[in-house]
Amino acid sequence: MNADLLTALQAQRIETPSWGYGNSGTRFKTFAAPGAARDIWEKLDDAAEVQRLTGIAPGVALHIPWDEVEDYSKLKTYASARGLHIGAINPNVFQDEEYKLGSVTNPDEAVREQATAHLLDCVEVMKQTGSRDLSLWLADGTNYAGQDDLRARKRRMRAGLKTVHDALPDNARMLVEYKLFEPAFYATDLFDWGAAYSHCLAIGEKAQVLVDLGHHAQGVNIEQIVAFLLDEGRLGGFHFNARRYADDDLIVGTTNPFELFCIYAELVSGANSADDVTRRTAQNVAYMIDQSHNIEPKVEAMLQSVLNCQEAYAAALLIDRDLLREAQERGDVLAAHRVLTDAFKSDVRPLLRELRGELGLPLDPIKAHRDSGYQARVADERGTQTGGGGYPVREKAGIV
Ligand code: RM4
Ligand code: MN
Numbered sequence: 001m002n003a004d005l006l007t008a009l010q011a012q013r014i015e016t017p018s019w020g021y022g023n024s025g026t027r028f029k030t031f032a033a034p035g036a037a038r039d040i041w042e043k044l045d046d047a048a049e050v051q052r053l054t055g056i057a058p059g060v061a062l063h064i065p066w067d068e069v070e071d072y073s074k075l076k077t078y079a080s081a082r083g084l085h086i087g088a089i090n091p092n093v094f095q096d097e098e099y100k101l102g103s104v105t106n107p108d109e110a111v112r113e114q115a116t117a118h119l120l121d122c123v124e125v126m127k128q129t130g131s132r133d134l135s136l137w138l139a140d141g142t143n144y145a146g147q148d149d150l151r152a153r154k155r156r157m158r159a160g161l162k163t164v165h166d167a168l169p170d171n172a173r174m175l176v177e178y179k180l181f182e183p184a185f186y187a188t189d190l191f192d193w194g195a196a197y198s199h200c201l202a203i204g205e206k207a208q209v210l211v212d213l214g215h216h217a218q219g220v221n222i223e224q225i226v227a228f229l230l231d232e233g234r235l236g237g238f239h240f241n242a243r244r245y246a247d248d249d250l251i252v253g254t255t256n257p258f259e260l261f262c263i264y265a266e267l268v269s270g271a272n273s274a275d276d277v278t279r280r281t282a283q284n285v286a287y288m289i290d291q292s293h294n295i296e297p298k299v300e301a302m303l304q305s306v307l308n309c310q311e312a313y314a315a316a317l318l319i320d321r322d323l324l325r326e327a328q329e330r331g332d333v334l335a336a337h338r339v340l341t342d343a344f345k346s347d348v349r350p351l352l353r354e355l356r357g358e359l360g361l362p363l364d365p366i367k368a369h370r371d372s373g374y375q376a377r378v379a380d381e382r383g384t385q386t387g388g389g390g391y392p393v394r395e396k397a398g399i400v
């Protein structure tokens, strides 16, 4: 394998979410998975299994308060003993009663203060865990025309984000996620990349946009958003998943392999750009999985997700950039398109087996996982816990 390709593939990173290892499902039903992790310690054990088999997933994102613990330095040590580190900290300002009408955009000042205080607490968690990213998804919005003043809500959002931004330590940043709709159905305060981007621009250098693949209207060209934000130096993070309808949160690369490839193609192109801002931005994008596995075995689903990202990235690295540029400059529409699709259609699996061989990883991580007996062992040790999401776990931990 050529040395550049090996270096690039070796350096790829995908963060996995703690919440993907516990029971989580749809709003209709959460099916209990045998052996699903019951607390953050078990979630880290599962993440370590994914890292052991893939070698590219050492970061684990936390959701606070779902993963709240007494002593975060203990958590950090527990993670590093397993070859992991704590990734993005995801605050939760959407599940408390007070947030019915919003968090930082709530018409009630006391609720806005409560929300901001939680976000600031999460900045402290970042400091204690060594996390560099505060990942913000705000469920804020309204359900009916006239329910609240849209401009006032925009201003409250700006003020809340600014306060948190200014409290971030030097090397940290804030990732602002947007979403077309849901749970608000009339107006979502952070409704698209443009809204997130303009808040980030106004707030400061540490604020960047996070793109979640499930958060756009049907047919939106996400790779173009990626290219635009890279060029502006404001693409901070990615939430990978697959969608057919809306925020389906299925395994990335299952319904959308060509889209995933085109996104990686932009990221690879950005990471090799002659433009300093674009290159630096692309090299610092936080790649994260954000999925909800309801009917799939948890660890295997996460493994599959990481591997799908690895395959898409490998294919994007195979694009012949010189040929592509020449065809584009000639205005040769179909030749340019074929350069891209040739890479997309290439079978990267032998290449990835070679990579794993060089790194001492199992050549077939899924098979290695299935053969390892890990799933049967955790099912035996942990049993089958009914219920899902973060709150049952908190009750069990006696935190509520
Ligand atoms: C949202 C969004 C966030 C996630 C929440 C629970 O749709 O994707 O990233 O934290 O769901
Ligand atoms: Mn997300």
Ligand code: MN
Pocket (backbone or CB within 6 Å): 212, 214, 215, 247, 249, 290
């Ligand atoms: Mn989502």
